Amino acid sequence: MTSQPRFPDCRRRQWPSRALLACLLLPLLVSGCARNPATGGGSVVVMSQGREVQIGDEMHQQILKQGGVYDHPELQAYVDRVGQRLVAQTENPDQTFTFTVVDSPDINAFATPGGFVYINRGLLAYLDNEDELAGVLGHEIAHVTARHAARQRTASITNSVLAVTAGILTGSGQIMDAANMYGTELVRGYGREHELEADGLGAKYMYKAGYDPDALLEVIGVLKNQEQYQRVSARAAGKPSGTYHGLYATHPRNDQRLQTVIRAGRDLGANTSVPISPATPGEFREVVDGITWGKRTKREEDRFYHNSLGFSIAHPPGWSVSSGASAIVASAPDGSASLTLTLARPTPGQSPQEALESSAQGELSDAVPLEQAGLQGHTAIASAGNSAKRLAIIYHQWEYRFEGAASDFAAADDQLLEMIRSFRPLLPQEKQVGPERTLRYIQVPRGATMASLAAGVQIPDAEAQLRLINGLYPRGEPRVGDWIKIIR
DSSP states (O other): OOOOOOOOOHHHHHHHHHHHHHHHHHHHHHHTEEEOTTTSSEEEOOSOHHHHHHHHHHHHHHHHHTTOBOSOHHHHHHHHHHHHHHHTTSSOTTSOOEEEEESOOSSOEEEETTTEEEEEHHHHTTOOSHHHHHHHHHHHHHHHHTTHHHHHHHHHHHHHHHHHHHHHHHTOHHHHHHHHHHHHHHHHHHHHHHHHHHHHHHHHHHHHHTOOTTHHHHHHHHHHHHHHHHHHHHHHTTOOOOOOOSTTTTSOTTOHHHHHHHHHHHGGGTTSOOOOOOOOTTHHHHHHTTOEESOOOOOOTTEEEETTTTEEEEOOTTOEEEEOSSOEEEEOTTSSEEEEEEEEOOOTTOOHHHHHHHHOOSEEEEEEEEEETTEEEEEEEEEETTEEEEEEEEEESEEEEEEEEETTHHHHHHHHHHHHHTOEEOOGGGSOOSSOEEEEEEEOOTTOOHHHHHTTOOSTTHHHHHHHHTTOTTTOOOOTTOEEEEEO
């Protein structure tokens, strides 16, 4: 009896490959799983702390470059002082933290990797004391100490690696398919747990520094009032209410889990003496009094802004800009050079290059396209006889025509071209929005109500706005002699 030839057992040949891949992948996971001293557990991350600091610093430099820091040295120093008190109570008190007040009316605070914590001036208007400020900063510090940014950044990667590993070990492709299907939901759900974890750690840092962890609940109550106001306003205007995405947006108003983690932070010192509060009575009020409220116009020196046409152009220091009915002219102090800007209706279908070539007088040279701030244009030097001029056309709703001239054109041309390249649309914060308003503290006089106090405040829905910033929304009234915030 002859034996039949045997085909290779493919299943037997696959298992060594799976085992080998699993052995390669699992150490990768383990090597990225380290005990976090803040949370007390292991966290799978593939970003080093050095890389976190690098990313955070890059983002911070961009914020500085874009003028995002609120120009109020006393307030900046105060916020930093409160923040550093909290950092001293963390699991790694030697870690470097940078605290910054952002020049934004939005009601929010956030942290970036590597120890950079930001609080918007818009949120400060809704806080009542240093404990509440410490609550916000402690929460953001905890995001950093728990390395939430690194964990969020690697959550999708971790899901994929775990799914592949499970698929290899079980031989089931269904596990990987299911993981891919629900990966996004798992990552989004992770955010809620991170917020609660930050609340618990923040409450611990607050208590150890001498602040009242219950202030966190007060902050959430004020922000939930803002959320309610937005819904009521949208409904009254017949608009969709939308969703609030600011600080503590994931917390319900009466969040039992949040109250539990805050109590846990407060109970840390149940058997020890209560820390003395570091807050100086009245200091928060003194520092916050006079801060900018709402939107404001932010403009740089040595730039010309045209509000109605919606553009801006830079000019060298000392140059003057005159705006007339037919032209805008920027001139050097000694009159040796100038740049004239005029408007024309663009010809449909004509490119900036074609527009320049059809309107220019003289021989064109050094022609190059312009692409700046989303705008398209073209520039060239026009020569006729012994004279030369820098010409350019940029499309921005209108056809903007530039003509640069100088007594020594060769020496001035680079400067003229730099001015042309600085032309761009106005940024939202550069548009004139009316007079700047500030937040001020007053003591409530006898007989005053929120309605009477709001009567002299020239902002939309003034009474509701005053109630919101004072924690009296929707129907609360102040007491005689209380310090209360108003808008002037």
